[in-house]
Amino acid sequence: MLAAIGYWGFHQGKTNLSKYALAFILVLIAILIWGIWMAPTSKNRLETNYRIVAETILFLTAAFMIYKTEQVTLASIFLFCVFLREMIAYFFKW
Numbered sequence: 001m002l003a004a005i006g007y008w009g010f011h012q013g014k015t016n017l018s019k020y021a022l023a024f025i026l027v028l029i030a031i032l033i034w035g036i037w038m039a040p041t042s043k044n045r046l047e048t049n050y051r052i053v054a055e056t057i058l059f060l061t062a063a064f065m066i067y068k069t070e071q072v073t074l075a076s077i078f079l080f081c082v083f084l085r086e087m088i089a090y091f092f093k094w
Helices: 002-012 016-037 049-069 072-092
Strands: none
Touching: 002 016, 002 049, 016 049, 049 072
16 A cells, blocks of 8 residues: 555656655655554554544555556556455454
8 A cells, every 4th residue: 555655646746856755745644544543553543343444445545546657457456455355354353
């Protein structure tokens, strides 16, 4: 997920500085969101069902970002993996 977000951010910048800065900032935001609300040791961890929804949104955003960089096959594979991961998380209440 982080690689997909960073890859998309890098392709949005116009200059080298803006490419790296945007990629870094977007990845940092994703890490913060995950660390605050979804990490296993977080004090603010969401309840299971809410966490699964939040994780799905984050992963779907990453899949959409891959798709927008014209990596359709990779986005499809990633989307399939997200679906499997979230179904397993839902049924086993990770």
